[in-house]
Amino acid sequence: MKKKNYSGHWRSKALLGLISLLLLSSCDFFRIKTEEEDPENPVVASVGTANLYLEDIDHISKEMASDLDSAELVNRYVQSWVKKQLIIREARKNLSFNEAEINRKLLDYRYALIAYEYEKNVVEAGLDRVVRPEEIETYYQANKQNFALKEIIVRTNFIKLEKSLPQKRQLERLLNSNQEGQKEELKDFAIRYANNYFMEDSTWISFDDIIINTPLTQNSNQVQLLQNEQLIHVDDDTYSYYFKILEYRLQDQVPPLEFVKDEISKIIVNKRRVELADKLKRDIYNHALENNEFTIYE
Incomplete structure (x- = not known):
């Protein structure tokens, strides 16, 4: 087998199919009813053999200051959960699924989320959000026609x-x-x-x-x-x-700098964000390459 180096890049995962998304958003799908129920963690709602427990929604009321708001949010969450479970049940009745493929997609999506959260945290921590007036002026002069x-x-x-x-x-x-x-x-x-x-x-x-x-x-x-x-x-x-x-x-004319300076500041900061993300990916890849931390076989 040959060992091959390559210039890889992270790819954004496509949105999962309807059933994959429903399974991911409904973490309680595989929680099955049992003969004995925990009195401190009662069932709040059930659809067939799927249960939604109190501990699954307890965080909603704890995070809300107003009892009225929390009650409304809990009700919405429960209604949403029931609807998702009903769709999943109907889908399982009427369609055949490749469980292994669905699980693979869920695993891929999980890894993509982990990578995204890490990238976001590192980038936001190192992002310079201060945009100098001369930077805004330079960008405006070079791109003013884009602001018609x-x-x-x-x-x-x-x-x-x-x-x-x-x-x-x-x-x-x-x-x-x-x-x-x-x-x-x-x-x-x-x-x-x-x-x-x-x-x-x-x-x-x-x-x-x-x-x-x-x-x-x-x-x-x-x-x-x-x-x-x-x-x-x-x-x-x-x-x-x-x-x-x-x-x-008038319409289609170039606006004055004063009118678009906030928009330009956001564009410049976002460009920095993209550059930091790209640099992070390159640095991680080059470090792994230098230390022989991965192998690609043909």
Whole structure:
């Protein structure tokens, strides 16, 4: 027999068939009724010869702070267990199974879970989650076209106030002012008179989110509206709505870095996670190879 080295990699296991999954998730399938029952561990539910015992669900109530919540969770668990056992019973009546093949798949799945848990624990322990601004900037510049917008976003000041208030002229003056000192006056106005407002003018937000529950939701040409108006004013029967549009980006345009920086941070961290997992697999394999810890026969 020849000994052969190879560059192996871990493969993700395909999802098991319906019966394999049911068997795995129903750990009590092979627990059979006996003549003598433990009074401290009574049967909670049974389907045929399969039993669900109190100790099997005891962890649910212990982990829950609220008795009401735990009771509901226990009931759901029991109902789910019964349904799975009924399906397994019907499957065994109507189909023939290769028990050895099912057991092999269960064993493979068990080993895959063990490997996955070990990999996850090692990777998460060593993962650097701090992303520097220059990393975000570099990734953004190299991949900005991948972030094309699927919605309109804006920087805006929004104020909703009662239609009958006489201070609307004052509000329009403040919204149209570009003087730095009047920003605070505008905020004070919103606090005093507005029924609702959004004054985070440095924050990009979805236009649909900011106009929700206003008459602007009925406007069929939002693009033209934004292109033609910096101060948008609409009324309904009770309220007046003012939107001072400071900046906007349309669908399919590239968003500003500020709008996607959190998403980019997550992408960068996830790339690190993948790289750490790949390195872990290579290191384990190379260590075993150097120490002759495995043999492949032909």
